[in-house]
Amino acid sequence: VGITPTGSPAPVDYSYKYLSYSSGINFRVSDPFAVFARYSRGARANADRITFGAVIDNSTGALAIPQAAYDPVKQAEIGVKYRNANLTLNLTGFHVEAQDSNINTANGSVIARDYKAKGLEFEGGLRKGLLSLTAGATYTDATIVTDRVTPAIEGNVPRHQASLIFQATPQVSNDRFAVGAVFIGTTDSYAQDVNLLKMPGYVTTNAFVQVRPVDRILVSLNATNLFDTIALTGIDEASIPASGIVRGRLLNGRAISTTLHLDF
Template sequence: DRLLFGSNILSSGRAVPGLSADMVNQAELGYKRKLTNASIYATAFYAGISEQNWDFSPAGIRQIQREYTAYGLELEGSYTLRKFNFNGSVTWTKAEITKDAINPIFEGNTPRRQAAFIYNAIAAYKFGQQNRYEIGTSIIGTTKAYAQDNNQLIMPGYAYFNPFITATLTKDFTATINVNNVFDSIGITEVEEGNITENTENIVRARAITGRTTSLTLAYTF
């Protein structure tokens, strides 16, 4: 529907040749290994992407005609030792704007909001009679990323922890207390502005992750 803006639609009602769809060329190569108490998965990936788009923001409307390349590696693993369990993953991505028909100055830059590393992990331990209780925490994080395609303003990396405890009260009844972002960490996920002007007052519009929240969940199985 965003092709309707600009001159991308011909008088016949058809899209300009080559703009009717954004093309993606993708390849992946993976390895999986299952052990007695552990597993590991590795996936190398590559993607070549074309984009014809329009971006709408309070700053105005801008046309996008670009090509991107991205490659990287994703690692996933798990480990179990008696009552302890661990799962985690980390993804490394190298992305680049390879061609920009509207703003060629962006060629060679990293696409906005694309971090080099993102990661997550969860560890849990069961205890008590018949393993009625489970305590653990998860962590979700990212390294720094550029706010916009001009690669001038940086959003810092962040990580936040989410501890939990689950109790099996009866055969069919469980209770779980979960604290999201227990340390009330600040994590910026989006920024509209692409730079800050020195020696002047600046306003940066940003979106952050949710602060600390606590929930109690009661579940009954029947």
């Protein structure tokens, strides 16, 4: 909210309770290989997130939307792990059901939704001589299952939810120097929940060089967004207006810095 309405106070009078738990199992099939599974249930108390808006009855302080006191989350995971001296691989499949009760700070509207998501998460690392590579990726298939305020968007993909996000860090290093890069990317995603306007995917590149000419001295050169990639992270509008202009947010452009580190 833009201001706190101190001239018109209202009561807040409701209670809630919920149970959280988590249970898992890990089984080693062989020395480098294991499988695992986990199921968890938790919740988030909404507290001040629902203080302003139509979620709480201003005359009694009771909840106008009873299920908005807290948002439960249920998650199931199953996966495999492989590790040896030079290689680490982890692959996890997940299924999540979550509720979101909130207030849209841009216009004060109520958000009361249930989401469902399933996907795969990969993490890996390889080391061979001077060369190392770490990488990760997450594929997500997410859906707005129920919207108690705007049922028309049920079945849509949540805003800003890309199908695939990924990162990779190749590096060459020894005791005296290190040179490498960090690639971070995402596929396209919708600007808003109505699924009319898409933000394009992107890949940004960060790079670094570290040299230790003598003991106790480390010289570093770092570059973020090395190729000055245009990376849209958010758009306020749900579709292109008649003016053809929307308000968007970008990652910062190229920045280069150098540091000298002295140990004594």
